Amino acid sequence: MKLYKAYAKVNIFLKITGTRASYHEIISRFMRVDSLYDELSFAPKQKGQEFEIVGEFSCDTKQNSIYKAYIALLEVLDEEAAASLKNLMSRYGVKVIKRIPAFAGLGGGSSDAATFLKMCNEVLHLGLSLNELSAVGIKVGADVPFFIYGYDSANVSGIGEVVEEFKEELLDLEVFTPDVEISTPKVYTLYREQFYNPIDGFEVERLKKTASRDILDQMSADEANDLFKPALQAYKELKNYYRHGHFFSGSGSSFFRVKDV
Numbered sequence: 154m155k156l157y158k159a160y161a162k163v164n165i166f167l168k169i170t171g172t173r174a175s176y177h178e179i180i181s182r183f184m185r186v187d188s189l190y191d192e193l194s195f196a197p198k199q200k201g202q203e204f205e206i207v208g209e210f211s212c213d214t215k216q217n218s219i220y221k222a223y224i225a226l227l228e229v230l231d232e233e234a235a236a237s238l239k240n241l242m243s244r245y246g247v248k249v250i251k252r253i254p255a256f257a258g259l260g261g262g263s264s265d266a267a268t269f270l271k272m273c274n275e276v277l278h279l280g281l282s283l284n285e286l287s288a289v290g291i292k293v294g295a296d297v298p299f300f301i302y303g304y305d306s307a308n309v310s311g312i313g314e315v316v317e318e319f320k321e322e323l324l325d326l327e328v329f330t331p332d333v334e335i336s337t338p339k340v341y342t343l344y345r346e347q348f349y350n351p352i353d354g355f356e357v358e359r360l361k362k363t364a365s366r367d368i369l370d371q372m373s374a375d376e377a378n379d380l381f382k383p384a385l386q387a388y389k390e391l392k393n394y395y396r397h398g399h400f401f402s403g404s405g406s407s408f409f410r411v412k413d414v
């Protein structure tokens with residue numbers, strides 16, 4: 154059975170530009186991490202459940218982003234396509250070799266969901282465009298659209314649904330994930346309550362044009378990521394893991410830097 158790679162991402166920078174109901178509007182440079190990915194495949198099932206995920210997960214199937222992607226996909230398909238998807242998932246489970254740590258700011262769950270949507274689109278010849286898959290994906294998680302498009306590097310805005318390719322070399326990144334389980338909503342909520350300071354349109358345009366390597370040369374970890382300070386405040390132990398010259402991904406807990414050559 155064909156293996157599909159679901160890559161991790163880091164946020165080279167992540168700046169808040171405003172709010173949208175309980176969400177935050179962002180401008181962020183997402184970069185794919187070439188060396189870190191889960192592997193997904195369809196595997197024939199013995200019998201049984203309607204939907205089966207085989208892999209090491211700390212959550213129930215119904216909470217899994219892959220299952221949520223399945224439900225979101227069923228909602229947009231016509232009757233015939235929905236029947237063929239249900240038929241596929243009655244015969245095959247989704248096997249996942251999980252390597253991307255969870256609660257880590259690396260988008261692992263979102264990447265699995267995006268990869269699953271693309272697998273279904275391919276195997277069942279659903280004919281959905283990347284824009285259509287992305288519209289399904291955003292219902293599952295804010296990071297899913299980036300993984301649908303599959304760019305090495307992109308400027309991501311809105312709450313995550315606007316993905317514009319940024320042409321640059323993929324950096325060779327070293328990622329370190331401390332043993333701290335971070336809740337993304339908790340960090341965003343603390344940001345809104347105590348650190349809210351959206352950047353203006355000029356700064357957005359400047360950041361969008363700047364190469365990732367230059368961002369990392371010019372900015373400190375807390376300048377590059379608006380969620381770093383609230384994460385440090387909410388999870389005091391995080392500062393024990395921070396090393397000068399490292400950057401913070403998403404809402405954490407992962408740090409990264411460009412590998413020495």
Ligand SMILES: C[C@](O)(CO)[C@H](O)COP(=O)(O)OP(=O)(O)OC[C@H]1O[C@@H](n2ccc(N)nc2=O)[C@H](O)[C@@H]1O
Pocket residue numbers: 164167175176177178179181258260263293294295296297311312313337338341403404
């Ligand atoms: C931190 C990032 O990973 C950076 O890439 C994303 O902004 C968050 O992506 P995610 O974990 O896929 O987010 P979701 O699962 O959609 O949302 C989890 C929670 O994070 C908060 N959230 C998320 C995205 C966003 N732009 N603003 C938010 O305030 C909301 O409280 C939301 O209920």
Ligand SMILES: Nc1ncnc2c1ncn2[C@@H]1O[C@H](COP(=O)(O)OP(=O)(O)OP(=O)(O)O)[C@@H](O)[C@H]1O
Pocket residue numbers: 210211212216217218219254255256257258259260261262263265266296337403404405406
């Ligand atoms: N496919 C999945 N892979 C990993 N965790 C998942 C998945 N689906 C749901 N979860 C649950 O989601 C939570 C963490 O999700 P995820 O692995 O996406 O981490 P994250 O670091 O929060 O991602 P992000 O970069 O979006 O902040 C955990 O509660 C985990 O049990």
